[in-house]
Amino acid sequence: MLSRILGIASVVGIIVALYFALVFAPTEQTMGILQRVFYFHLPQAILSYIAAFLLGFGSLMYLATRDLKWDRFAYCNAELGVLFTATTLITGMIWGRLAWNVWWAGDARTNLELILGLLYVGYLMLRAYLPEREKRARLSTVFGFLAVLDVPINYGAIYWWETQHPKPVLGPRGGGADPEIKIAIYVSLLVFSIVYAWLLTKRLGVARLEDEVGALEASVEAS
Amino acid sequence: MKPVAAIVFKDIAIEYKNREAFTSMLLFGLLVVVVFSFAFEGSDRRSLAPGMLWVAYAFAGILGLNRSLNMEIDNDCLQGLLLSPLSRGDLYLGKVAGNLVFTLIAELVILPFFVILNNLTFDIVLLWIVGITLLGTLGFVAIGTTLSLISAQTRMKEVLLPVLQIPMTFPVILSAVQATALVMSEDSSGVSFPLSVLGIFSTVYIAASYFVFEYIVEE
Numbered sequence: 182m183l184s185r186i187l188g189i190a191s192v193v194g195i196i197v198a199l200y201f202a203l204v205f206a207p208t209e210q211t212m213g214i215l216q217r218v219f220y221f222h223l224p225q226a227i228l229s230y231i232a233a234f235l236l237g238f239g240s241l242m243y244l245a246t247r248d249l250k251w252d253r254f255a256y257c258n259a260e261l262g263v264l265f266t267a268t269t270l271i272t273g274m275i276w277g278r279l280a281w282n283v284w285w286a287g288d289a290r291t292n293l294e295l296i297l298g299l300l301y302v303g304y305l306m307l308r309a310y311l312p313e314r315e316k317r318a319r320l321s322t323v324f325g326f327l328a329v330l331d332v333p334i335n336y337g338a339i340y341w342w343e344t345q346h347p348k349p350v351l352g353p354r355g356g357g358a359d360p361e362i363k364i365a366i367y368v369s370l371l372v373f374s375i376v377y378a379w380l381l382t383k384r385l386g387v388a389r390l391e392d393e394v395g396a397l398e399a400s401v402e403a404s
Numbered sequence: 405m406k407p408v409a410a411i412v413f414k415d416i417a418i419e420y421k422n423r424e425a426f427t428s429m430l431l432f433g434l435l436v437v438v439v440f441s442f443a444f445e446g447s448d449r450r451s452l453a454p455g456m457l458w459v460a461y462a463f464a465g466i467l468g469l470n471r472s473l474n475m476e477i478d479n480d481c482l483q484g485l486l487l488s489p490l491s492r493g494d495l496y497l498g499k500v501a502g503n504l505v506f507t508l509i510a511e512l513v514i515l516p517f518f519v520i521l522n523n524l525t526f527d528i529v530l531l532w533i534v535g536i537t538l539l540g541t542l543g544f545v546a547i548g549t550t551l552s553l554i555s556a557q558t559r560m561k562e563v564l565l566p567v568l569q570i571p572m573t574f575p576v577i578l579s580a581v582q583a584t585a586l587v588m589s590e591d592s593s594g595v596s597f598p599l600s601v602l603g604i605f606s607t608v609y610i611a612a613s614y615f616v617f618e619y620i621v622e623e
Contacts, residue, residue, distance in 0.1 A: 244619060299571035306567050310558040320554050323616050324568065327547065330612055331572055338575035338601045 184386065187379035194372035206365035215279050220365055222272040224373035225265050229297060230332070231377070232262035236304070237329030240322045252318035253388040255325050257381055259304045265377070266298035296335055300328040314395060407490035411498025412505065415472070419506060425471035429510040433464030434517055441521040449522045454584035457518055458577050461537070464514070465507050465544050466569055470562040472503050473552040482621065492618035496549065500610070503545045511537050524588075532587040539599060540580035543606040544573050550613040553620050575605055 202220035209216035239255030242248075273291060274284050285291065307324055311317035419426055440456045441449075476482040485495055515533065519526060548569055555564040570577075579598035586595045 244616075296571050296574050303568045303571055307554065307558065307564065310560045310564060312559065316557065319619055319622065320557060323619050324551070324554060326616060327550065327609070327612060328572060330608060331575070334575045334601065334605055334608065337604070338579050338598075 184379065184382040187375060187382060191372070191376045191379045194375050198369045198372040201365040201368045206362050207359060209359075209362070212280065215276065218272050218276050220369045221373075222269060222276065223366060224370040225272065226269040226294065227370065228373055228377050229262055229265035229269050229294065232258045232265060232301075233297060233329055233332050236262065236301075236325050240325040240329070243318060243322045244326070249314075249318060249392060252322060253385060253392065255322065256308065257384040257388055259301045259325065260384060261377060261380055262301040263298060263305065264380075266294055266301065269294055270298065293335055297332065300331065304328060314392070314399075407488075407494045408498040408501060411485075411490075411495065412501045415499075415502035416505065418475070425468045426506050426510055428471065429464045429468040429507065430513055432467050433460045433510060433514040436460035436463055437514060437518050437521060450524070450588065451585075453518075453522050453524065454581045454588065456522075457515075457533075457584060458540070458581050460514060460518070461511055461541070462544065462570070462573070462577055464510055465541070465548065466566055468507050468510065469503060469545070469548040469552040469569075470556075470565055472499065472506070473549070473556045474562060476553075477556045486621055492621060493614040495621070496613055496617040497610075499553075500545055500549045500613075503549055504542060507541050507545055508538065511541060529587055532592075533584055536580055536583045536587070536599070536602075539602040539606070540576055540583075543576040543602055543609065546606050546609040546613060547572055550609075550617065550620065557620075575601055579605075 198220070202217055206217070206220070208214055235258040236255050239251050239258060243251035243255065270291070273294070277286050277291075278284050304321060304325055308317055308321045311320060437456065437460045440452075440460070444452050444456075476485065486492075490498075512534065515530070515537070516526075518524075519530065548565075551568045551572065552565050555561065555568060558564050579601040583595050583598040583602070586592045586598070
């Protein structure tokens with residue numbers, strides 16, 4: 182039921198977000214029409230970090246409770262993390278090619294996003310080579326926990342370098358963006374969060390089925 | 405402290421007998437340096453040198469880590485270590501100290517070859533680089549010991565370690581390269597920042613691994 186509500190909200194929300202991004206928001210003066218890719222880039226970037234946070238949370242909860250539910254939660258968030266880092270990098274590259282005339286500027290935040298994506302991929306690779314269910318949960322959880330600790334250190338290590346990435350437009354230190362632009366950003370952030378939640382509930386359902394099938398197969402082999 | 409020292413001595417004694425990890429690390433590291441110095445013939449060596457050095461260190465380090473932990477898994481030596489009266493955290497610290505010793509010795513042998521092949525000079529800067537090597541290697545080995553024990557338990561064994569280790573140690577490699585580049589340049593005033601990143605990384609991962617190590621070796 183929850184999943185269906187989120188699904189309908191996602192579809193409607195995407196249409197609304199498209200309206201806000203493409204029609205409602207005024208064309209930015211210096212960047213022109215190109216700036217509109219930003220309404221998709223920023224929410225996805227934020228969600229790719231939220232995925233890391235949820236992965237870390239799921240990992241800690243698994244270590245504390247040893248309930249496979251939390252392992253599935255961490256795992257599904259890592260998959261969504263790969264998805265959202267990929268879309269963030271792709272939208273960012275489209276922007277970079279047109280605004281700076283390079284696909285890859287080697288900018289601090291770009292590299293950070295790529296490393297985050299590689300950590301998710303490492304986590305999924307590790308799981309793929311651990312056939313035993315309990316061991317897979319235990320070892321990948323430890324890796325997930327250590328990988329999430331890496332994110333703030335990476336941030337510190339990279340942030341020191343001069344960055345040519347546009348400065349934050351939201352938050353206390355944000356440059357004064359047009360109120361209509363801000364509204365469009367918040368709408369798109371909300372919509373993509375709903376999409377994330379919908380994908381997560383769907384994926385969690387599939388993961389639970391996978392575990393049930395795995396348990397059944399094991400019991401058939403044992404008998 | 406006593407069990408930690410016992411593990412380090414055990415590792416040194418084994419290594420002294422067969423010299424497997426050390427020789428492979430050293431040769432591989434030297435080969436990377438040689439390949440780089442041929443591949444970048446004619447380009448500005450001074451600006452490439454820090455990156456070259458740390459890529460060689462990182463690859464050689466991964467080789468040594470794999471050897472050190474696979475040795476415990478292969479003959480079920482880990483079982484013996486787990487049955488002995490020492491805490492999981494001490495076991496971790498012992499393995500880190502052992503790995504640190506071998507990796508550092510290999511790196512310190514690679515360093516003069518690196519200086520010669522790149523026509524750098526032997527001066528006071530080299531002492532700085534040794535210091536950065538020490539700090540960077542500590543961070544690299546601190547997380548590497550944990551990750552190699554994780555990867556050794558998978559079907560892929562050693563093949564998986566670089567996939568886990570390289571993204572995880574990105575701050576270490578980046579900061580160590582930047583620190584090396586700064587001490588090699590005229591103005592080394594900003595060097596304290598990358599050094600503190602190295603320090604923070606080592607502290608965080610030694611502390612975190614100390615506590616999660618028991619989950620990795622659990623049966």
